[in-house]
Amino acid sequence: MAGLSDLPEEILLHILSFLDPREITILQLVSRGFYNLARDDAFWRARCLEESSFLDVLHRRRRLAKQIHQALHGGAATTINGVGSSTDDSDDDGDSPRRTAESRERERVRIMANWDPCFPSERVSWYGEYIQRHGPVVVNWMQYAYDEDRASPENFIEARGVALYYPDGELGETVLAVSPLDDGGVCLWDVGGTRGKRGAIVARSRPGILFIDGPEADNRRRSKRIDSGVTECVSVDSRQHKAFFAVQSHLIEVDLQRLSVVDCESFPWSITALSAASPSVPLTIGTSLGIHLHDYRSRKPLRNDESDRVDGFERMGAKAFYERSIRHIFDDEPLPPYAPLSQPGPLSILHLQQPGREADLSDDIYVAGRFSNILHYDRRKFPSIRGSIHSGARLCSMTSLPYPFSTLDSELRRKGELSVEQVEASKSAVGGRTLVACGEYNTKGSLELYGLTSSDSAHTSTPGGLQNCTFKNRQTCSQSKLLSVVNHGTRIAFSDGSGYIKWFERDGFTEVRRCRIGHSERSQGPSIFASMPGSDDMARKLLPTRPAAKAGNGTGGGQATNVDDLLFWTGEKLGLVTFSARPGFTAEDFEQQAEMPDAETLAAQNEYSEMMRRALERQADDVRFVRDLGLPSF
Incomplete structure (x- = not known):
């Protein structure tokens, strides 16, 4: 039975376009095929354009031009920046229902070419x-x-x-x-x-x-x-x-x-x-x-x-x-x-x-x-x-x-x-x-x-x-x-x-x-001036x-x-x-960690601690003995 990976790459890339970038990153771990597919240059170039400020500004400019034209001509169709537009409620980039899929694709390619910052001899990931x-x-x-x-x-x-x-x-x-x-x-x-x-x-x-x-x-x-x-x-x-x-x-x-x-x-x-x-x-x-x-x-x-x-x-x-x-x-x-x-x-x-x-x-x-x-x-x-x-x-x-x-x-x-x-x-x-x-x-x-x-x-x-x-x-x-x-x-x-x-x-x-x-x-000792403007x-x-x-x-x-x-x-x-x-x-991460003592040093430290504990216990016994006899303490 055919699985998802058997679909043509064009269909798989179209499916990927509905996923969040974080989900696409996780998908790369599934197999080598999905890894190569999820790093397709054409897919990510289109994604860069879709989320670019270039496209946002272009949409705002066309929206403003459309509003001005409607105010001046009462809603007649026009052409803005070489892209067909009308006064109906179609998309701002000119994708009206009357346009064919082929013309929409040509317009998408044209906008992509205007935005694309790389040159023919450049190799870009x-x-x-x-x-x-x-x-x-x-x-x-x-x-x-x-x-x-x-x-x-x-x-x-x-x-x-x-x-x-x-x-x-x-x-x-x-x-x-x-x-x-x-x-x-x-x-x-x-x-x-x-x-x-x-x-x-x-x-x-x-x-x-x-x-x-x-x-x-x-x-x-x-x-x-x-x-x-x-x-x-x-x-x-x-x-x-x-x-x-x-x-x-x-x-x-x-x-x-x-x-x-x-x-x-x-x-x-x-x-x-x-x-x-x-x-x-x-x-x-x-x-x-x-x-x-x-x-x-x-x-x-x-x-x-x-x-x-x-x-x-x-x-x-x-x-x-x-x-x-x-x-x-x-x-x-x-x-x-x-x-x-x-x-x-x-x-x-x-x-x-x-x-x-x-x-x-x-x-x-x-x-x-x-x-x-x-x-x-x-x-x-x-x-x-x-x-x-x-x-x-x-x-x-x-x-x-x-x-x-x-x-x-x-x-x-x-x-x-x-x-x-x-x-x-x-x-x-x-x-x-x-x-x-x-x-x-x-x-x-x-x-x-x-x-x-x-x-x-x-x-x-x-x-x-x-x-x-x-x-x-x-x-x-x-x-x-x-x-x-x-x-x-x-x-x-x-x-x-x-x-x-x-x-x-x-x-x-x-x-x-x-x-x-x-x-x-440093995070453990910030200055009082750290939060000041400038x-x-x-x-x-x-x-x-x-x-x-x-x-x-x-x-x-x-x-x-x-x-x-x-x-x-x-x-x-x-x-x-x-x-x-x-x-x-x-x-x-760059702080020098205190050196751990070796086994011999650690044993000597334990022996010294035990000796001090016994000395303190003997001193406490002597104090109690003097108190019990009613003798003055010195």
Whole structure:
């Protein structure tokens, strides 16, 4: 006799559409067939659309247009946004009884195409997308780093930045967070729980290795430590297992496998921003008055009198390397070229990808900061500036997509007005890329999207590679300054000065969801200020825990689903946003448990307790004997 599992997949998926998402999740445990069926991409993509704010806004817009038309024309039928509508009580999306099933399906496909945020070359796990769009969200706080001599909650050591490290490669499972500590050390946290407990510290260097004068010197002055105002102060090259830390005007290179300093480079001004490190291109460094390229892959050979200092660096710190870099200033060799800045304060440096290829970098470098323009450099013609893009805002963070962006098409898609063919044409523009920036404009948040062409394109409309495609959301994104922006799945995620992390669609206008970070005080001893307004922490920097090339591949290669969490740094602590019904870890999980005594110690403690009990009994007998005789007690 045929069972439920013998039905065609189309019918089974239709049955699944009547179930709650929690029930569908449980159904995956029945068999491998139901497991694969319950993770069907087309099913979950349709579910994401059905529960999206995009569809809610579209329905409201059509409902309002219908009411206006009824008021003006007395109930005559019309066409709204290319969709048939009438004045009867049919559904707001135009599904009247007179329309055929075929026309309704064509309209559903058209609306789906207008909403669908992914591009043809993208691989997306829509099951994972649904979880991150509509599932529960939890904020977890990473383990604190304490001073070994004063290990108490009040004496934790602040983290001064963060970057992600993939010791097994970006396709590996291990993800570590790397931070410079305020005591001059380097600390590594396990983000995914593959090398220990999730959220726990897995390795930590000795204090002081990032101080220029060495660990044994007097480093209490703030001018010798990492500048707490620099957000992009650490960058990691996972392939070569190296991390780069900006300490005042010095760039210190650390071997992450040995947690020891291997090089130090000095610059004429304080470092205010670092680009992401990649083994294929030099590191770009922003100082207060210039932009520099640092190719750590071609380091100068050491002199004979310096070769013995490298082995002794563990006890000398960065001082020897600092002195070496100072002497290089007076060498006969010319100084490396740098791009001077007319206005100080670069805060974010972005290496743009090749069009259509997430993992391959182009020669385009974009710089934003406390000036009104986004500066564009070409690495092949550095230090000459190639062009600029006017923003008018004070920008502090940038990210990009290797896919095209059109202001007009994005606006029409948001209103659901493009045909399927028009949507496909807008997504297939050759050589298009999208630059996303965030910051502050007139005390409010500013989320900005720019459509760019390739540097090699002959159709570039401006020297900066900017097409006539600019979108600036300075009204609905946030009432306070935006601090950091990243790509997270098929969404844009950013943090603001109000303590929120928000997810928007790639149109930069439609909000998907939001969560408040809260504060990281321990549950057993909260502060009296914890419940006061404005006491929440703010995420100064956001980092998706998985590269885009892997985060979206939940269906291919048997990879796990919902592994792309969001790491954040508040300026002093690290946290992790996960999409789950309960926290992945708590502060109590990292408390050191009291060591259990061994059998010999336990026996000795029991013997001592028995001896004390007998002594007390004898003392009590003596007291009763004295009382019975009527003798005075002493």
